[in-house]
Amino acid sequence: MQHERQFPMTRNSERGAVAVEFALLAPVLVLLLLGIMEFGRAYNAQVSLTNAAREGVRVMAISNDQTAARTAAKNAAVSLSPQLADANFTFSQASCSSGGQMSVTIKYTLSTLTGIAGPFPMQGVGVMVCAG
Known part of the structure; x- marks a missing residue:
């Protein structure tokens, strides 16, 4: 009979230990998940x-039109x-002369979903030979 009493008590204490372990690990797992989401974004x-930027410089090199x-x-x-x-764009030259090199830089500030870190400044650059 003593074994029957000890078995349920051991099982209850294991349940409590699992709950404590989960309470300690849950925030770490949530932060890991949020970090993966932010990195992917x-x-x-x-x-x-x-x-x-590549598409913009391609159009600029072909048509020599900043608006396009x-x-x-x-x-x-x-x-x-x-x-x-329009304020995000920077062109290396006002116009694209044949044989010259044109670059388009796009600067962007990425805000985060969680607000834990950031915002992050980012940029994309495209370079192409004009009329090439």
Whole structure:
């Protein structure tokens, strides 16, 4: 009979230990999950900025039109929130002369979902030979 009494008590004490372990590890697991989400979002934003800069410089090198280049870059970066504004763009030259080199830099500030860290300044750069 003594064994029957000890077995439920041991099981209850194990349940309490599991609850304490979970209470200690849960915040770490939540922070790890949030960190993975933030890193994935930042990586996606960086890829979008790089692609947008490439698209913008491509249009600028072909058409020599900054307005069209900005529009193309904005259309390439639709996943960014907030969207790109004209103030985000910097062109290395006002116009693209044949054989010259043009670069488009897009600067963007990424706010975080959690607010734990950030905001993070990011940039995408595209370089291409004009009329090439």
